[in-house]
Amino acid sequence: MTTLRIFGTADDSIVDGPGLRFAVFTQGCVHGCEGCHNPEAQDFAGGREITLDELERQIEANPLLTGITLTGGEPFEQAAPLLELAHWAQERGLTVWAYSGYTFEELLACTPSAEARELLAAADVLVDGPYVAAQASHALTWRGSANQRIIDVPASLASGAVVELEV
Numbered sequence: 001m002t003t004l005r006i007f008g009t010a011d012d013s014i015v016d017g018p019g020l021r022f023a024v025f026t027q028g029c030v031h032g033c034e035g036c037h038n039p040e041a042q043d044f045a046g047g048r049e050i051t052l053d054e055l056e057r058q059i060e061a062n063p064l065l066t067g068i069t070l071t072g073g074e075p076f077e078q079a080a081p082l083l084e085l086a087h088w089a090q091e092r093g094l095t096v097w098a099y100s101g102y103t104f105e106e107l108l109a110c111t112p113s114a115e116a117r118e119l120l121a122a123a124d125v126l127v128d129g130p131y132v133a134a135q136a137s138h139a140l141t142w143r144g145s146a147n148q149r150i151i152d153v154p155a156s157l158a159s160g161a162v163v164e165l166e167v
């Protein structure tokens with residue numbers, strides 16, 4: 001049975017990407033950003049375990065969802081189970097957004113793992129980079145600080161250069 005460690009979930013988020021989204025807040029993060037919006041999600045021993053089956057049941061319970069969002073914490077530290085979840089969601093017509101304190105280029109170079117690159121390749125959109133308090137603004141859409149990019153992953157992989165979404 002596949003499990004992952006989460007800080008929590010939001011079953012009807014309108015702030016973690018477009019439309020109505022099921023957000024999975026993974027537990028554990030290596031980045032230690034100053035001003036982190038979710039410091040309780042940094043401890044890899046914190047949070048709780050949940051099975052993919054249970055998450056999928058919760059997602060299926062809301063037929064109005066547009067997609068799922070993988071955030072944290074650092075979701076790419078648990079890339080293998082999230083890759084399974086991403087494929088499951090896309091088979092049901094849901095889009096997959098992922099947030100990461102790693103950059104697109106780092107994930108493409110298999111940081112922190114080969115599975116992380118696979119999860120990147122499966123995502124429809126990546127919001128990348130650490131939260132930088134000095135560049136934070138409430139005027140930004142779907143990101144906390146201006147250094148973070150909202151990246152069209154399939155277009156970026158196809159063109160070999162980062163393609164940012166216009167929002």
Ligand code: SF4
Nearest residue numbers: 029032033036073101
């Ligand atoms: S990447 Fe996110 S969860 Fe991790 S320390 Fe930075 S703001 Fe906090």
